[in-house]
Amino acid sequence: MTSFFGATKDILCEEFVAAMQGEFEMSMMRELSFFIELQVKQSKDEIFLSQSKYCKEILKKFEMESCKEASTPMPSCCYMDNDVAGKEVDQTKYRGFIGSLLYLIASKLDIMFVVCLCARFQANPKESHLKAAKRILKYLKGTTNVGLWYPSHSPIHLIGYSDSNFAGCKLVQKSTSGTSSWIKSYSWHSKKQACVALSTA
Incomplete structure (x- = not known):
């Protein structure tokens, strides 16, 4: 089994290693640089996490290497529904899109909402849903090298x-609440409310 750990000071890492080696049979490898498609660049003052290699692999896999770039992962006026009258698409291909994109949200939080939105329609995907998923790939084409940056001395x-x-959900007329917070790392939450909104009060 492979595990990795980190600390703000070298002495804390050394103490942790000593404690673990006292309990388990383990060997130290080297400073982390790549872990399950996650690229890690470390220096004395910062850590940068990205999945640029994986992004390029996805674009190649779905034959989107030469696609035009999109400035956002979804249009601001995009409202997705079941699209009952829409043309059906290959369910396996669509699920492949979603599965690949879900793995990317570890370092690309900006696509989390739209990927989860597209994931709702895996049971019966239509052409409009596939078009929305392809829009995400067009956005990734222009943001391949974007990732999470953690400077050590940031306040x-x-x-x-x-x-x-x-009442933003066209399917059930429910409102969606969302929160986001940042304190050294990013936390994001979005959920449909349990009841149907009847007023703005």
């Missing part, structure tokens, strides 16, 4: 946002 500030739309 600690809690930043938070919260919002809710009004």
Whole structure:
């Protein structure tokens, strides 16, 4: 089994290694640089996580290497529904799109919402759903090298946002609440409300 760990000071890593080696049979490898499609670049002052290699592999797999780039993962006016009258597409191919994209959200939080939205339609995907999934790949084409950057000396500030739309889900007319916060790392949450909204109060 392979595991990795980190600490803010070298002495903490050394203490952890000594404690673990006292309990388990283990050997130290080297500084982490690649772990399950996650690229890690470390220096004295920063850590950068990305999945650029995996992004390029996905684009090649779905024959989107030469596609045009998109500035956002989905249009601001995009409302997806079951599209009952829409043309059906290959379910296996669509699920392959979604599965590949879900693995990317470890380092690309900006696509999380739209990938999870597209994932709702895996049971009966239509052409409009596949088009939305391809739009995400077009966005990835232009942001292949974007990842998570953690500078060691950044100040600690809690930043938070919260919002809710009004009956934004076309399928069940429910509102969606969302929150995001940042304190050295990013936390994101979005959920459909349990009841149907009747007013904005």
